[in-house]
Amino acid sequence: xxxxxxxxxxxxxxxxxxxxxxxxxxxxxxxxxxxxxxxxxxxxxxxxxxxxxxxxxxxxxxxxxxxxxxxxxxxxxxxxxxxxxxxxxxxxxxxxxxxxxxxxxxxxxxxxxxxxxxxxxxxxxxxxxxxxxxxxxxxxxxxxxxxxxxxxxxxxxxxxxxxxxxxxxxxxxxxxxxxxxxxxxxxxxxxxxxxxxxxxxxxxxxxxxxxxxxxxxxxxxxxxxxxxxxxxxxxxxxxxxxxxxxxxxxxxxxxxxxxxxxxxxxxxxxxxxxxxxxxxxxxxxxxxxxxxxxxxxxxxxxxxxxxxxxxxx
Amino acid sequence: xxxxxxxxxxxxxxxxxxxxxxxxxxxxxxxxxxxxxxxxxxxxxxxxxxxxxxxxxxxxxxxxxxxxxxxxxxxxxxxxxxxxxxxxxxxxxxxxxxxxxxxxxxxxxxxxxxxxxxxxxxxxxxxxxxxxxxxxxxxxxxxxxxxxxxxxxxxxxxxxxxxxxxxxxxxxxxxxxxxxxxxxxxxxxxxxxxxxxxxxxxxxxxxxxxxxxxxxxxxxxxxxxxxxxx
Numbered sequence: 001x002x003x004x005x006x007x008x009x010x011x012x013x014x015x016x017x018x019x020x021x022x023x024x025x026x027x028x029x030x031x032x033x034x035x036x037x038x039x040x041x042x043x044x045x046x047x048x049x050x051x052x053x054x055x056x057x058x059x060x061x062x063x064x065x066x067x068x069x070x071x072x073x074x075x076x077x078x079x080x081x082x083x084x085x086x087x088x089x090x091x092x093x094x095x096x097x098x099x100x101x102x103x104x105x106x107x108x109x110x111x112x113x114x115x116x117x118x119x120x121x122x123x124x125x126x127x128x129x130x131x132x133x134x135x136x137x138x139x140x141x142x143x144x145x146x147x148x149x150x151x152x153x154x155x156x157x158x159x160x161x162x163x164x165x166x167x168x169x170x171x172x173x174x175x176x177x178x179x180x181x182x183x184x185x186x187x188x189x190x191x192x193x194x195x196x197x198x199x200x201x202x203x204x205x206x207x208x209x210x211x212x213x214x215x216x217x218x219x220x221x222x223x224x225x226x227x228x229x230x231x232x233x234x235x236x237x238x239x240x241x242x243x244x245x246x247x248x249x250x251x252x253x254x255x256x257x258x259x260x261x262x263x264x265x266x267x268x269x270x271x272x273x274x275x276x277x278x279x280x281x282x283x284x285x286x287x288x289x290x291x292x293x294x295x296x297x298x299x300x301x302x303x304x305x306x307x308x309x310x311x312x313x
Numbered sequence: 314x315x316x317x318x319x320x321x322x323x324x325x326x327x328x329x330x331x332x333x334x335x336x337x338x339x340x341x342x343x344x345x346x347x348x349x350x351x352x353x354x355x356x357x358x359x360x361x362x363x364x365x366x367x368x369x370x371x372x373x374x375x376x377x378x379x380x381x382x383x384x385x386x387x388x389x390x391x392x393x394x395x396x397x398x399x400x401x402x403x404x405x406x407x408x409x410x411x412x413x414x415x416x417x418x419x420x421x422x423x424x425x426x427x428x429x430x431x432x433x434x435x436x437x438x439x440x441x442x443x444x445x446x447x448x449x450x451x452x453x454x455x456x457x458x459x460x461x462x463x464x465x466x467x468x469x470x471x472x473x474x475x476x477x478x479x480x481x482x483x484x485x486x487x488x489x490x491x492x493x494x495x496x497x498x499x500x501x502x503x504x505x506x507x508x509x510x511x512x513x514x515x516x517x518x519x520x521x522x523x524x525x526x527x528x529x530x531x532x533x534x535x536x537x538x539x540x541x542x543x
Contacts, residue, residue: 175322176329183333294340297414301336304421312428 004254008091009083011259016082016239019267020231021045023238023274028202030278045231052224060121060217070117071218071225074110078229081106082236084160086243088262089251090168093161100148100158107192110229111137118214125206129213136198136210136292140191143296143303147184150303151244153310154181160240167247177309180302182245187299189237193230195277197287197295208286235270242269320364321444327361328451331485335458338478339420340413342404344470348393351474354481355385362488373495377488384502389477392509396470407467416461423461424454448489455482473512480505 025045032039041047059067084103096102111133118130154177155163191198194211204212215226243250249265251258287295334354341347362378365371411419428450435446459482462475480501487498 176325179326179329180333294412294414294417297417298336298340301417301421302333305332305424308421308425308428312432 002092002094005091005094007254008086008089011089012083012087013079015087015263015266016079016232016235017228019087019270020228020235021049022267023235023270024231026271026274027278027281030275031202031282034279034282045227049224049228052227053221055220057220057222060123062122063120063217066113066116066120067217068222070113070120071222071229073113075225075229075232077106077110077113078232078236081110082232085236085239086161086164086250087235087239088266089254089259090161090164091254093159098159098161100152100160100163103160104144104148107233108137110233114214114226117217121217123217125209125213125216128206129210129216132210132289133194133214136191139293140188140296143184143300144188144192146300146307147181147188147303150181150184150306150310153307154178164243164247164250165252167244168250168252177306178245180306182241184299184302184306185237185241185244187295189234189241190277190280191292191296192237193234196281197284198292200286238270238273239266242266242273315367317368320368324361324364324444325447327357327364328447330357331361331451331455331481335455335478336417336420338474339416339458339462342413344397344403345394347471347474348390348397351393351477351481352386352390354478355381355390358481358484358488359386361485365488374488376495377484377498380499380502381484384506385477385481388506389509392506393470393474393512396512400470408465409467411461411465413465416458416465420454420458420461423457424450427453427457445489449486452482452484452486452489455479455485458482469512473509476508477505 022042022045025040025042028044029039029042081103084098084100084106115130115133118126118133120126151163152158155166157163157166190196194201199210199212200208201211203209204216206213211230215223218226246269249262249269251262331354334350334357337350338347338354341350359378359382362374362381366374366378431446431450431453456479459475459477459479462478463472464475466472466475483501484498
Protein backbone atom coordinates (compact mmCIF):
# COMPACT_ATOMS: atom_id res chain seq x y z
CA UNK A 1 0.00 0.00 0.00
CA UNK A 2 1.63 3.18 -1.16
CA UNK A 3 1.60 6.54 0.55
CA UNK A 4 -0.68 8.08 -2.06
CA UNK A 5 -3.25 5.37 -1.38
CA UNK A 6 -3.23 6.15 2.33
CA UNK A 7 -3.67 9.84 1.52
CA UNK A 8 -6.53 8.81 -0.77
CA UNK A 9 -8.22 6.92 2.08
CA UNK A 10 -8.06 9.97 4.34
CA UNK A 11 -9.10 12.52 1.71
CA UNK A 12 -11.96 10.45 0.35
CA UNK A 13 -13.44 9.75 3.78
CA UNK A 14 -13.13 13.37 4.88
CA UNK A 15 -14.67 14.72 1.69
CA UNK A 16 -17.57 12.30 1.72
CA UNK A 17 -18.31 12.98 5.39
CA UNK A 18 -18.11 16.71 4.90
CA UNK A 19 -20.17 16.95 1.76
CA UNK A 20 -22.86 14.29 2.30
CA UNK A 21 -25.14 16.34 4.63
CA UNK A 22 -24.89 19.28 2.24
CA UNK A 23 -26.36 17.28 -0.65
CA UNK A 24 -29.24 16.11 1.54
CA UNK A 25 -29.92 19.74 2.45
CA UNK A 26 -29.80 20.84 -1.18
CA UNK A 27 -32.38 18.23 -2.17
CA UNK A 28 -34.62 19.43 0.65
CA UNK A 29 -34.12 23.05 -0.35
CA UNK A 30 -35.00 22.40 -4.00
CA UNK A 31 -38.09 20.50 -2.98
CA UNK A 32 -39.12 23.36 -0.69
CA UNK A 33 -38.63 25.88 -3.50
CA UNK A 34 -40.79 23.93 -5.91
CA UNK A 35 -43.49 23.86 -3.26
CA UNK A 36 -43.19 27.62 -2.81
CA UNK A 37 -41.61 27.41 0.63
CA UNK A 38 -38.41 28.97 1.89
CA UNK A 39 -37.01 25.64 3.06
CA UNK A 40 -34.44 24.86 5.74
CA UNK A 41 -30.98 26.39 5.71
CA UNK A 42 -28.34 24.59 3.69
CA UNK A 43 -26.56 23.69 6.92
CA UNK A 44 -29.63 22.32 8.64
CA UNK A 45 -28.56 18.69 8.22
CA UNK A 46 -25.23 19.45 9.93
CA UNK A 47 -27.10 21.15 12.80
CA UNK A 48 -29.46 18.19 13.10
CA UNK A 49 -26.58 15.75 13.28
CA UNK A 50 -24.74 17.88 15.85
CA UNK A 51 -27.87 18.10 17.96
CA UNK A 52 -28.55 14.37 17.77
CA UNK A 53 -25.01 13.56 18.84
CA UNK A 54 -25.51 15.53 22.07
CA UNK A 55 -28.71 13.73 22.96
CA UNK A 56 -29.14 10.65 25.07
CA UNK A 57 -29.57 7.21 23.51
CA UNK A 58 -32.63 5.30 24.63
CA UNK A 59 -33.07 1.62 23.93
CA UNK A 60 -36.36 -0.21 24.06
CA UNK A 61 -36.51 -2.76 26.88
CA UNK A 62 -37.21 -5.46 24.28
CA UNK A 63 -34.26 -4.68 22.08
CA UNK A 64 -31.12 -6.79 21.92
CA UNK A 65 -27.49 -6.23 20.93
CA UNK A 66 -28.61 -5.94 17.28
CA UNK A 67 -30.04 -2.54 18.08
CA UNK A 68 -26.77 -1.45 19.66
CA UNK A 69 -24.39 -2.51 16.92
CA UNK A 70 -26.55 -1.66 13.90
CA UNK A 71 -25.59 2.04 13.68
CA UNK A 72 -21.93 1.13 13.93
CA UNK A 73 -22.14 -1.67 11.36
CA UNK A 74 -24.15 0.57 9.07
CA UNK A 75 -21.80 3.54 9.15
CA UNK A 76 -18.74 1.28 8.95
CA UNK A 77 -20.02 -0.66 5.95
CA UNK A 78 -21.10 2.48 4.15
CA UNK A 79 -17.87 4.36 4.84
CA UNK A 80 -15.86 1.42 3.54
CA UNK A 81 -18.15 1.33 0.53
CA UNK A 82 -17.50 5.04 0.06
CA UNK A 83 -13.80 4.23 -0.25
CA UNK A 84 -14.68 2.14 -3.30
CA UNK A 85 -15.96 5.18 -5.15
CA UNK A 86 -13.30 7.86 -5.52
CA UNK A 87 -14.91 11.26 -5.22
CA UNK A 88 -12.11 13.58 -6.18
CA UNK A 89 -8.92 11.59 -6.68
CA UNK A 90 -8.42 8.22 -8.38
CA UNK A 91 -5.35 6.29 -7.16
CA UNK A 92 -4.11 2.94 -8.39
CA UNK A 93 -6.43 0.25 -7.02
CA UNK A 94 -5.06 -1.80 -4.13
CA UNK A 95 -6.34 -5.27 -3.30
CA UNK A 96 -10.07 -5.74 -3.44
CA UNK A 97 -10.86 -2.09 -2.89
CA UNK A 98 -12.89 -0.79 -5.78
CA UNK A 99 -14.42 -4.10 -6.71
CA UNK A 100 -17.94 -3.33 -7.81
CA UNK A 101 -19.48 -6.57 -6.55
CA UNK A 102 -17.97 -6.08 -3.11
CA UNK A 103 -19.34 -2.53 -3.17
CA UNK A 104 -22.84 -3.85 -3.81
CA UNK A 105 -22.63 -6.34 -1.00
CA UNK A 106 -21.24 -3.81 1.48
CA UNK A 107 -24.32 -1.72 0.77
CA UNK A 108 -26.45 -4.85 1.16
CA UNK A 109 -24.79 -5.60 4.51
CA UNK A 110 -25.71 -2.17 5.86
CA UNK A 111 -29.24 -2.61 4.56
CA UNK A 112 -29.53 -6.06 6.12
CA UNK A 113 -28.53 -4.81 9.56
CA UNK A 114 -30.88 -1.88 9.23
CA UNK A 115 -33.73 -4.26 8.49
CA UNK A 116 -32.78 -6.44 11.46
CA UNK A 117 -32.77 -3.39 13.73
CA UNK A 118 -36.19 -2.46 12.44
CA UNK A 119 -37.47 -5.85 13.56
CA UNK A 120 -35.48 -5.91 16.77
CA UNK A 121 -37.44 -3.51 18.92
CA UNK A 122 -40.65 -5.33 18.17
CA UNK A 123 -42.47 -2.22 16.98
CA UNK A 124 -44.98 -3.00 14.26
CA UNK A 125 -43.94 0.01 12.15
CA UNK A 126 -40.33 -1.07 12.21
CA UNK A 127 -41.37 -4.56 11.18
CA UNK A 128 -43.44 -3.22 8.31
CA UNK A 129 -40.57 -1.00 7.20
CA UNK A 130 -38.14 -3.91 7.25
CA UNK A 131 -40.52 -6.17 5.41
CA UNK A 132 -41.04 -3.60 2.66
CA UNK A 133 -37.35 -2.79 2.42
CA UNK A 134 -36.48 -6.46 2.03
CA UNK A 135 -39.18 -7.00 -0.61
CA UNK A 136 -37.92 -4.03 -2.57
CA UNK A 137 -34.32 -5.18 -2.19
CA UNK A 138 -35.23 -8.60 -3.47
CA UNK A 139 -36.89 -7.09 -6.53
CA UNK A 140 -34.24 -4.47 -7.22
CA UNK A 141 -31.34 -6.91 -6.77
CA UNK A 142 -31.44 -8.39 -10.31
CA UNK A 143 -31.75 -4.91 -11.74
CA UNK A 144 -28.79 -3.61 -9.74
CA UNK A 145 -26.70 -6.57 -10.77
CA UNK A 146 -27.61 -6.07 -14.43
CA UNK A 147 -26.83 -2.35 -14.27
CA UNK A 148 -23.44 -3.00 -12.72
CA UNK A 149 -22.83 -5.82 -15.17
CA UNK A 150 -23.54 -3.34 -17.95
CA UNK A 151 -21.01 -0.99 -16.37
CA UNK A 152 -18.50 -3.80 -16.30
CA UNK A 153 -19.24 -4.61 -19.95
CA UNK A 154 -18.86 -1.00 -21.07
CA UNK A 155 -15.59 -0.41 -19.25
CA UNK A 156 -14.30 -4.00 -19.51
CA UNK A 157 -13.39 -4.11 -15.83
CA UNK A 158 -14.94 -4.86 -12.46
CA UNK A 159 -12.96 -2.21 -10.64
CA UNK A 160 -14.53 1.19 -10.04
CA UNK A 161 -11.13 2.89 -9.96
CA UNK A 162 -10.22 1.59 -13.39
CA UNK A 163 -13.64 2.61 -14.71
CA UNK A 164 -13.14 6.14 -13.46
CA UNK A 165 -9.63 6.36 -14.89
CA UNK A 166 -10.96 5.14 -18.23
CA UNK A 167 -13.78 7.64 -18.25
CA UNK A 168 -11.41 10.49 -17.31
CA UNK A 169 -9.02 9.42 -20.04
CA UNK A 170 -11.67 9.17 -22.75
CA UNK A 171 -13.33 12.37 -21.61
CA UNK A 172 -16.35 11.84 -23.85
CA UNK A 173 -19.61 12.50 -22.17
CA UNK A 174 -22.21 11.72 -24.75
CA UNK A 175 -21.88 8.21 -26.04
CA UNK A 176 -25.31 6.57 -26.25
CA UNK A 177 -24.40 3.76 -23.86
CA UNK A 178 -23.50 6.31 -21.22
CA UNK A 179 -26.86 8.03 -21.58
CA UNK A 180 -28.67 4.74 -21.09
CA UNK A 181 -26.34 3.92 -18.18
CA UNK A 182 -27.02 7.29 -16.59
CA UNK A 183 -30.76 6.63 -16.59
CA UNK A 184 -30.29 3.18 -15.09
CA UNK A 185 -27.91 4.46 -12.42
CA UNK A 186 -30.28 7.30 -11.61
CA UNK A 187 -33.12 4.84 -11.03
CA UNK A 188 -30.85 2.71 -8.83
CA UNK A 189 -29.90 5.86 -6.91
CA UNK A 190 -33.53 6.77 -6.33
CA UNK A 191 -34.45 3.27 -5.19
CA UNK A 192 -31.42 2.64 -3.01
CA UNK A 193 -31.71 5.91 -1.14
CA UNK A 194 -35.46 5.50 -0.54
CA UNK A 195 -36.66 8.57 -2.37
CA UNK A 196 -39.90 9.40 -4.14
CA UNK A 197 -41.41 7.54 -6.05
CA UNK A 198 -40.26 4.55 -3.99
CA UNK A 199 -40.43 5.97 -0.50
CA UNK A 200 -40.97 9.44 0.88
CA UNK A 201 -38.01 10.44 3.06
CA UNK A 202 -39.86 13.36 4.61
CA UNK A 203 -42.88 11.75 6.22
CA UNK A 204 -43.47 9.38 9.05
CA UNK A 205 -46.71 8.19 7.54
CA UNK A 206 -47.12 4.73 8.96
CA UNK A 207 -48.78 3.24 5.91
CA UNK A 208 -46.04 4.05 3.45
CA UNK A 209 -42.75 4.67 5.21
CA UNK A 210 -39.91 2.28 4.48
CA UNK A 211 -36.57 3.73 5.44
CA UNK A 212 -37.99 5.96 8.20
CA UNK A 213 -39.90 3.00 9.60
CA UNK A 214 -36.75 1.02 10.14
CA UNK A 215 -34.90 3.76 12.01
CA UNK A 216 -37.94 4.80 14.04
CA UNK A 217 -36.57 3.19 17.20
CA UNK A 218 -33.12 4.76 16.94
CA UNK A 219 -32.32 7.77 19.05
CA UNK A 220 -29.51 10.14 19.94
CA UNK A 221 -26.06 9.51 18.50
CA UNK A 222 -27.25 6.21 17.02
CA UNK A 223 -29.87 8.04 14.98
CA UNK A 224 -27.21 10.53 13.92
CA UNK A 225 -25.07 7.65 12.66
CA UNK A 226 -27.99 6.18 10.73
CA UNK A 227 -28.83 9.56 9.17
CA UNK A 228 -25.20 10.15 8.31
CA UNK A 229 -24.83 6.72 6.77
CA UNK A 230 -27.84 7.23 4.55
CA UNK A 231 -26.45 10.64 3.50
CA UNK A 232 -23.07 9.06 2.71
CA UNK A 233 -24.81 6.33 0.73
CA UNK A 234 -26.61 8.98 -1.30
CA UNK A 235 -23.32 10.77 -1.92
CA UNK A 236 -21.45 7.67 -3.00
CA UNK A 237 -24.16 6.66 -5.47
CA UNK A 238 -24.22 10.23 -6.78
CA UNK A 239 -20.44 10.15 -7.11
CA UNK A 240 -20.66 6.93 -9.08
CA UNK A 241 -23.08 8.55 -11.50
CA UNK A 242 -21.23 11.87 -11.73
CA UNK A 243 -17.72 10.48 -12.17
CA UNK A 244 -18.81 8.03 -14.85
CA UNK A 245 -20.92 10.39 -16.90
CA UNK A 246 -19.26 13.81 -16.46
CA UNK A 247 -15.75 12.90 -15.29
CA UNK A 248 -13.99 16.15 -16.21
CA UNK A 249 -12.02 17.63 -13.34
CA UNK A 250 -11.56 14.32 -11.57
CA UNK A 251 -7.92 14.24 -10.53
CA UNK A 252 -5.71 11.24 -11.27
CA UNK A 253 -2.50 12.73 -9.92
CA UNK A 254 -1.93 13.76 -6.36
CA UNK A 255 -1.22 17.49 -6.48
CA UNK A 256 -2.79 20.09 -4.27
CA UNK A 257 -4.08 22.27 -7.10
CA UNK A 258 -5.74 19.42 -8.97
CA UNK A 259 -7.23 18.15 -5.72
CA UNK A 260 -8.78 21.50 -4.77
CA UNK A 261 -10.12 21.94 -8.29
CA UNK A 262 -11.56 18.42 -8.19
CA UNK A 263 -13.27 19.05 -4.84
CA UNK A 264 -14.81 22.30 -6.06
CA UNK A 265 -15.96 20.73 -9.32
CA UNK A 266 -17.36 17.71 -7.52
CA UNK A 267 -19.31 19.92 -5.13
CA UNK A 268 -20.64 21.86 -8.11
CA UNK A 269 -21.64 18.79 -10.11
CA UNK A 270 -23.10 17.20 -7.00
CA UNK A 271 -25.16 20.33 -6.35
CA UNK A 272 -26.56 20.18 -9.87
CA UNK A 273 -27.36 16.47 -9.56
CA UNK A 274 -28.97 17.06 -6.15
CA UNK A 275 -31.07 19.78 -7.78
CA UNK A 276 -32.11 17.33 -10.48
CA UNK A 277 -33.05 14.75 -7.84
CA UNK A 278 -35.07 17.38 -6.00
CA UNK A 279 -36.92 18.39 -9.15
CA UNK A 280 -37.51 14.75 -10.08
CA UNK A 281 -38.95 14.08 -6.64
CA UNK A 282 -41.16 17.14 -6.78
CA UNK A 283 -42.46 16.27 -10.21
CA UNK A 284 -43.97 12.93 -9.28
CA UNK A 285 -46.09 11.28 -6.67
CA UNK A 286 -45.11 8.26 -4.67
CA UNK A 287 -45.83 5.09 -6.60
CA UNK A 288 -48.09 2.38 -5.38
CA UNK A 289 -45.98 -0.40 -3.89
CA UNK A 290 -46.99 -2.99 -6.46
CA UNK A 291 -46.23 -0.66 -9.34
CA UNK A 292 -42.60 -0.25 -8.36
CA UNK A 293 -41.39 -3.15 -10.53
CA UNK A 294 -42.28 -1.12 -13.62
CA UNK A 295 -39.76 1.50 -12.48
CA UNK A 296 -37.11 -1.15 -12.00
CA UNK A 297 -38.01 -2.72 -15.33
CA UNK A 298 -36.99 0.54 -17.00
CA UNK A 299 -33.48 0.34 -15.52
CA UNK A 300 -33.35 -3.36 -16.33
CA UNK A 301 -34.41 -2.69 -19.92
CA UNK A 302 -31.78 -0.03 -20.56
CA UNK A 303 -28.97 -2.01 -18.96
CA UNK A 304 -29.84 -5.13 -20.89
CA UNK A 305 -29.88 -3.03 -24.02
CA UNK A 306 -26.37 -1.82 -23.19
CA UNK A 307 -25.21 -5.39 -22.70
CA UNK A 308 -26.77 -6.42 -26.01
CA UNK A 309 -25.02 -3.53 -27.75
CA UNK A 310 -21.71 -4.24 -26.06
CA UNK A 311 -21.80 -7.99 -26.62
CA UNK A 312 -23.03 -8.12 -30.18
CA UNK A 313 -21.77 -4.89 -31.68
CA UNK B 314 -18.57 21.20 -43.44
CA UNK B 315 -19.15 19.42 -40.16
CA UNK B 316 -17.03 16.43 -39.27
CA UNK B 317 -18.83 13.20 -40.34
CA UNK B 318 -17.59 11.34 -37.25
CA UNK B 319 -19.24 13.94 -35.05
CA UNK B 320 -22.51 13.59 -36.94
CA UNK B 321 -22.35 9.83 -36.61
CA UNK B 322 -21.93 10.10 -32.86
CA UNK B 323 -24.82 12.56 -32.73
CA UNK B 324 -26.95 10.04 -34.60
CA UNK B 325 -25.96 7.33 -32.14
CA UNK B 326 -27.06 9.54 -29.26
CA UNK B 327 -30.35 10.16 -31.06
CA UNK B 328 -30.81 6.39 -31.35
CA UNK B 329 -30.55 6.17 -27.58
CA UNK B 330 -33.11 8.96 -27.23
CA UNK B 331 -35.52 7.17 -29.56
CA UNK B 332 -35.24 3.98 -27.53
CA UNK B 333 -35.80 5.90 -24.29
CA UNK B 334 -38.96 7.55 -25.61
CA UNK B 335 -40.19 4.22 -26.94
CA UNK B 336 -39.69 2.62 -23.52
CA UNK B 337 -41.48 5.55 -21.95
CA UNK B 338 -44.42 5.25 -24.34
CA UNK B 339 -44.72 1.56 -23.52
CA UNK B 340 -44.67 2.00 -19.78
CA UNK B 341 -46.29 5.31 -18.92
CA UNK B 342 -49.83 5.63 -17.67
CA UNK B 343 -50.11 9.37 -17.96
CA UNK B 344 -51.80 10.39 -21.20
CA UNK B 345 -50.57 13.96 -21.48
CA UNK B 346 -46.91 13.03 -21.12
CA UNK B 347 -47.56 10.18 -23.54
CA UNK B 348 -48.36 12.69 -26.25
CA UNK B 349 -45.35 14.81 -25.34
CA UNK B 350 -43.17 11.71 -25.52
CA UNK B 351 -44.53 10.97 -28.98
CA UNK B 352 -43.90 14.54 -30.13
CA UNK B 353 -40.41 14.36 -28.70
CA UNK B 354 -39.76 11.08 -30.48
CA UNK B 355 -40.86 12.63 -33.76
CA UNK B 356 -38.63 15.61 -33.08
CA UNK B 357 -35.72 13.22 -32.58
CA UNK B 358 -36.50 11.70 -35.98
CA UNK B 359 -36.47 15.21 -37.47
CA UNK B 360 -33.01 15.83 -36.04
CA UNK B 361 -31.89 12.45 -37.28
CA UNK B 362 -33.10 13.23 -40.78
CA UNK B 363 -31.30 16.58 -40.63
CA UNK B 364 -28.10 14.90 -39.45
CA UNK B 365 -28.35 12.35 -42.26
CA UNK B 366 -29.03 15.14 -44.71
CA UNK B 367 -25.85 16.92 -43.71
CA UNK B 368 -24.05 13.60 -44.11
CA UNK B 369 -25.44 12.59 -47.49
CA UNK B 370 -26.77 15.81 -48.92
CA UNK B 371 -29.90 14.21 -50.36
CA UNK B 372 -32.71 16.78 -50.56
CA UNK B 373 -35.33 14.10 -49.92
CA UNK B 374 -34.07 13.81 -46.33
CA UNK B 375 -34.57 17.53 -45.84
CA UNK B 376 -38.09 17.17 -47.22
CA UNK B 377 -38.76 14.29 -44.84
CA UNK B 378 -37.50 16.37 -41.94
CA UNK B 379 -39.80 19.23 -42.86
CA UNK B 380 -42.98 17.22 -43.31
CA UNK B 381 -42.25 15.16 -40.21
CA UNK B 382 -41.82 18.32 -38.21
CA UNK B 383 -45.01 19.91 -39.47
CA UNK B 384 -47.19 16.84 -39.25
CA UNK B 385 -45.87 14.80 -36.36
CA UNK B 386 -44.42 17.40 -34.07
CA UNK B 387 -47.06 20.07 -34.54
CA UNK B 388 -50.34 18.92 -36.09
CA UNK B 389 -50.90 15.40 -34.76
CA UNK B 390 -49.93 16.11 -31.12
CA UNK B 391 -52.14 19.22 -31.29
CA UNK B 392 -55.14 17.16 -32.38
CA UNK B 393 -54.55 14.51 -29.76
CA UNK B 394 -54.10 17.03 -26.98
CA UNK B 395 -57.33 18.70 -28.02
CA UNK B 396 -59.27 15.46 -27.90
CA UNK B 397 -57.73 14.65 -24.54
CA UNK B 398 -58.81 17.94 -23.10
CA UNK B 399 -62.30 17.35 -24.40
CA UNK B 400 -62.81 13.82 -23.16
CA UNK B 401 -61.07 14.55 -19.88
CA UNK B 402 -59.18 11.33 -19.55
CA UNK B 403 -55.88 11.85 -17.80
CA UNK B 404 -54.68 8.32 -17.30
CA UNK B 405 -54.70 5.05 -19.12
CA UNK B 406 -54.50 2.32 -16.55
CA UNK B 407 -56.19 -0.56 -18.27
CA UNK B 408 -54.22 -3.12 -20.16
CA UNK B 409 -54.93 -6.16 -22.29
CA UNK B 410 -52.75 -9.26 -22.02
CA UNK B 411 -49.56 -7.50 -20.94
CA UNK B 412 -48.67 -5.14 -18.15
CA UNK B 413 -46.17 -2.38 -19.00
CA UNK B 414 -43.43 -4.24 -17.15
CA UNK B 415 -43.98 -7.38 -19.16
CA UNK B 416 -44.11 -5.44 -22.41
CA UNK B 417 -40.79 -3.80 -21.57
CA UNK B 418 -39.18 -7.15 -20.85
CA UNK B 419 -40.73 -8.61 -23.98
CA UNK B 420 -39.54 -5.74 -26.13
CA UNK B 421 -36.04 -6.40 -24.86
CA UNK B 422 -36.31 -9.90 -26.24
CA UNK B 423 -37.70 -8.50 -29.49
CA UNK B 424 -34.75 -6.12 -29.89
CA UNK B 425 -32.33 -8.97 -29.33
CA UNK B 426 -34.22 -11.11 -31.84
CA UNK B 427 -34.22 -8.36 -34.47
CA UNK B 428 -30.56 -7.72 -33.87
CA UNK B 429 -29.60 -11.34 -34.38
CA UNK B 430 -31.95 -11.80 -37.34
CA UNK B 431 -30.72 -8.69 -39.13
CA UNK B 432 -27.08 -9.41 -38.48
CA UNK B 433 -27.60 -12.85 -40.00
CA UNK B 434 -29.32 -11.37 -43.01
CA UNK B 435 -26.69 -8.70 -43.54
CA UNK B 436 -23.80 -10.96 -42.58
CA UNK B 437 -21.83 -10.73 -45.80
CA UNK B 438 -22.73 -7.21 -46.83
CA UNK B 439 -20.81 -4.08 -46.09
CA UNK B 440 -23.73 -2.62 -44.16
CA UNK B 441 -23.19 -4.98 -41.24
CA UNK B 442 -20.92 -2.75 -39.18
CA UNK B 443 -22.29 0.63 -40.04
CA UNK B 444 -24.68 3.11 -38.58
CA UNK B 445 -27.30 2.00 -41.05
CA UNK B 446 -27.46 -1.43 -39.52
CA UNK B 447 -28.19 0.13 -36.15
CA UNK B 448 -30.80 2.36 -37.74
CA UNK B 449 -32.51 -0.69 -39.19
CA UNK B 450 -32.47 -2.52 -35.86
CA UNK B 451 -33.86 0.43 -33.97
CA UNK B 452 -36.45 1.18 -36.64
CA UNK B 453 -37.77 -2.37 -36.59
CA UNK B 454 -37.70 -2.47 -32.80
CA UNK B 455 -39.62 0.78 -32.61
CA UNK B 456 -42.20 -0.71 -34.97
CA UNK B 457 -42.66 -3.80 -32.83
CA UNK B 458 -42.70 -1.79 -29.62
CA UNK B 459 -45.42 0.41 -31.09
CA UNK B 460 -47.30 -2.71 -32.03
CA UNK B 461 -47.10 -3.86 -28.44
CA UNK B 462 -48.51 -0.56 -27.26
CA UNK B 463 -51.33 -0.96 -29.76
CA UNK B 464 -52.44 -4.32 -28.54
CA UNK B 465 -51.73 -3.99 -24.85
CA UNK B 466 -53.67 -0.80 -24.20
CA UNK B 467 -57.41 -0.63 -23.87
CA UNK B 468 -58.12 3.01 -24.62
CA UNK B 469 -58.55 3.91 -28.25
CA UNK B 470 -56.47 7.04 -27.89
CA UNK B 471 -53.43 5.13 -26.61
CA UNK B 472 -53.85 2.55 -29.34
CA UNK B 473 -53.60 5.35 -31.85
CA UNK B 474 -50.43 6.62 -30.23
CA UNK B 475 -49.00 3.13 -30.42
CA UNK B 476 -49.85 3.04 -34.09
CA UNK B 477 -48.23 6.41 -34.63
CA UNK B 478 -45.06 5.34 -32.90
CA UNK B 479 -45.09 2.22 -35.09
CA UNK B 480 -45.14 4.51 -38.09
CA UNK B 481 -42.17 6.39 -36.64
CA UNK B 482 -40.37 3.06 -36.69
CA UNK B 483 -41.21 2.61 -40.36
CA UNK B 484 -39.93 6.09 -41.08
CA UNK B 485 -36.70 5.38 -39.21
CA UNK B 486 -36.21 2.11 -41.06
CA UNK B 487 -36.96 3.88 -44.32
CA UNK B 488 -34.47 6.64 -43.59
CA UNK B 489 -31.63 4.29 -42.87
CA UNK B 490 -32.14 1.28 -45.07
CA UNK B 491 -34.34 1.70 -48.08
CA UNK B 492 -34.91 4.95 -49.84
CA UNK B 493 -38.69 5.15 -49.85
CA UNK B 494 -40.03 7.32 -52.65
CA UNK B 495 -40.95 10.70 -51.29
CA UNK B 496 -44.51 10.48 -52.56
CA UNK B 497 -45.09 7.43 -50.38
CA UNK B 498 -43.70 9.16 -47.29
CA UNK B 499 -45.98 12.05 -48.02
CA UNK B 500 -49.04 9.84 -48.49
CA UNK B 501 -48.30 8.04 -45.23
CA UNK B 502 -48.21 11.34 -43.42
CA UNK B 503 -51.51 12.41 -44.94
CA UNK B 504 -53.00 9.06 -43.97
CA UNK B 505 -51.79 9.57 -40.45
CA UNK B 506 -53.35 13.00 -40.16
CA UNK B 507 -56.66 11.64 -41.43
CA UNK B 508 -56.37 8.74 -39.01
CA UNK B 509 -55.85 11.08 -36.11
CA UNK B 510 -58.74 13.29 -37.18
CA UNK B 511 -60.99 10.25 -37.42
CA UNK B 512 -59.80 9.13 -34.03
CA UNK B 513 -60.64 12.45 -32.49
CA UNK B 514 -64.17 11.77 -33.63
CA UNK B 515 -64.32 8.07 -32.99
CA UNK B 516 -62.38 7.60 -29.78
CA UNK B 517 -65.37 8.58 -27.72
CA UNK B 518 -67.81 6.38 -29.56
CA UNK B 519 -66.07 3.46 -31.14
CA UNK B 520 -67.81 0.93 -28.94
CA UNK B 521 -71.26 2.47 -28.78
CA UNK B 522 -74.41 2.36 -30.83
CA UNK B 523 -75.32 5.36 -32.94
CA UNK B 524 -77.94 6.63 -30.50
CA UNK B 525 -75.54 6.39 -27.62
CA UNK B 526 -72.85 7.98 -29.71
CA UNK B 527 -74.84 11.14 -30.05
CA UNK B 528 -75.32 11.26 -26.29
CA UNK B 529 -71.65 10.77 -25.72
CA UNK B 530 -70.74 13.59 -28.05
CA UNK B 531 -72.78 15.83 -25.80
CA UNK B 532 -71.43 14.33 -22.63
CA UNK B 533 -67.83 14.87 -23.65
CA UNK B 534 -68.55 18.39 -24.92
CA UNK B 535 -67.54 17.52 -28.45
CA UNK B 536 -70.52 19.32 -29.93
CA UNK B 537 -71.93 22.46 -28.46
CA UNK B 538 -75.21 21.98 -26.67
CA UNK B 539 -77.76 23.81 -28.75
CA UNK B 540 -81.03 22.42 -27.39
CA UNK B 541 -82.06 23.48 -23.96
CA UNK B 542 -82.19 21.04 -21.08
CA UNK B 543 -79.06 19.11 -21.89
